[in-house]
Amino acid sequence: MKATVVPINVVQLKSVCSSCSLRELCLPMGLSPKEVERLDQLIYARRKVKRGEGLYRAGDAFSAIYAVRTGFFKSNVILEDGRDQVTGFHMPGEIIGMDGIGTDHHSCNAIALEDSDVCVIPFSRLEEISNEVRGLQRQFHKVMSREIVRDQGVMMLLGSMRAEERLAAFLLNLSQRFVIRGYSPSEFHLRMTREEIGSFLGLKLETVSRLFSKFQEESLIGVQQKHIRILDTAGLKKILGQGG
Amino acid sequence: MKATVVPINVVQLKSVCSSCSLRELCLPMGLSPKEVERLDQLIYARRKVKRGEGLYRAGDAFSAIYAVRTGFFKSNVILEDGRDQVTGFHMPGEIIGMDGIGTDHHSCNAIALEDSDVCVIPFSRLEEISNEVRGLQRQFHKVMSREIVRDQGVMMLLGSMRAEERLAAFLLNLSQRFVIRGYSPSEFHLRMTREEIGSFLGLKLETVSRLFSKFQEESLIGVQQKHIRILDTAGLKKILGQGG
DNA sequence: CGGCCCGATTGATCCACGTCAATGCAAAGG
């Protein structure tokens, strides 16, 4: 037990949950230091995914869920006739892949929108360890439940909001998620295309583009390609709740 | 330990999972008889909900999930401005209330569309027992995951299908769920109004009504108020995948 | 540095669905 620390160990140390900068957003959220140590035993594999590649695809056998460490993902479902629905965008600290638990096969694709890096969480080991670590069990259930609630929000958006409201809600949601991660809430880079935003929001890419221009004219935001500045949060919030 | 069985006990016996006719659709799905016996210890309370009443409301403290025994529920979310989005319809054997786990408060309303009856599943006891009964833990995770996958399907529907396709998908989905429960797949009674169908599908009630009439003219279905007969399943399936 | 290519923008037109409004119809209750 000598305190010999070679560089490679430092790297390994930095990659466990207990020393991960995302631990308060991710699966370990709210766990005691002891509990997080148990998680460290579970999560040892990383996986890099290059921009445009899939972390998993619909139909793949399910074996693990994933925590996004760095990068950005979209998930989507593709129908036989080629129609493609983006069902979510995922940033560091978020857990993806839970769609596979029910049938042992993934039901959607998870595709990296930039070079990314995930922690692989082998699912059967997660179930084992969560039997011993009550906090972990509870936390995992919360993560799944929040995904269900998020989906309800998207249904609300798609089912009863006008195009303007959808985009405003989308921007405010991104902004909020960025600020939690320590990035600017008012200035960020969109990783997805107009078409992907449109697919997620149930709109065509031209409509998305026109709305960005409109919001810019109204000085609600500044847009330059994928670079967004939010100039008037209150104004965007006011758009929500106008219409239906 | 005398084998004295008084009527009241018979009633109690019939209401545990191990003798419930829904056990192969519900939480006990796939569990061994021994495992189901453990579930029996967990689920003892029933609750009746009259038509129009809420089982729970958005904001209510979360303490249990529920298995629908008899009747029919909708769940919905209501925005401050009064807009109301129906997020699902629930029939016997389905589990509801999982939206509350993440925040300890329910995020949507669950409202009975006819006089109904649910099994109350105290959530912290479910977590305890699922530590001992591995099959139960796994099954509960599957139930949550399937809810996530169902929600993805609704997003697909709302985000990229035309009105006709949405209604066809809705009818086919109901039909499928009825047949699993031993009812006719081709003839059933809608428990919800045109407005509720419209809210779920992201359409106005007039559009729903017109589409019912159109499908009837095309001999795909027979409609008489809330009574539906499906005359041409293949025809309805063909409507799916036309459009976008 | 110059050309290419993919995505974004913008305009003109169309149409699916929403809106507004009248009428129908069945179940409930006096």
Added chain:
DNA sequence: CCTTTGCATTGACGTGGATCAATCGGGCCG
């Protein structure tokens, strides 16, 4: 029995967002 009440149906008309099409612009590679 007739009235009431709450859906459901149907029609006429309006519009938000889709579609089709042209142009623009930035990043990348030779």
